[in-house]
Amino acid sequence: MDLEFTKVQESDFESTFEVFKNHMKSVIESAFGWDEQFQESGFKSRLRLEWFHWITQKKSRVGLVCYKTSQESVHIHLLVIFAEAQRQGLGSAVSKHIAGIAHSHNLPLTLRCFKNNEPALSLYRKLGFSVASEDEHFYDFISKVTSATRKKAISSAVKSESLTNW
Secondary structure, three states: OOOEEEEOOHHHHHHHHHHHHHHHHHHHHHHHOOOHHHHHHHHHHHOOHHHEEEEEEOOEEEEEEEEEEOOOOEEEEEEEEOHHHOOOOHHHHHHHHHHHHHHHOOOOEEEEEEOOOHHHHHHHHHOOOEEEEEOOOEEEEEEOOOHHHHHHHHHHHHHHHOOOOO
């Protein structure tokens, strides 16, 4: 699957909140309500421009991913596949690519998912993520490094690094 990951430019950062809003508002609203100002302020204060990448396929944007690497893990903050590109395995491919990055650094891949976001929950369970903790609204997932997953993930990351533009 030929995917490219292109860093979001400062001039395009404003549109990342719009993508977040368009794809997450209904999930957030049903969990605890939507406050536009609160969501936008939190989004812009917690997430850094350098963590965002447009996901493209055949020169068309098919999604957006926001992840950061720390000493403890690689953490996915946001993964959105646009509606017209869903159900084609792109969410799995992006997740596996980022898992490859994490595993090549011997780090777990972590993420937080709303309990009411069934499509995302289904994807992460299918990919073998485990629930590390939970609260009323969220599951905290982790994908741990094992020798088998490390070898497969590193191979996948090396293969896809040659196809990607970071």
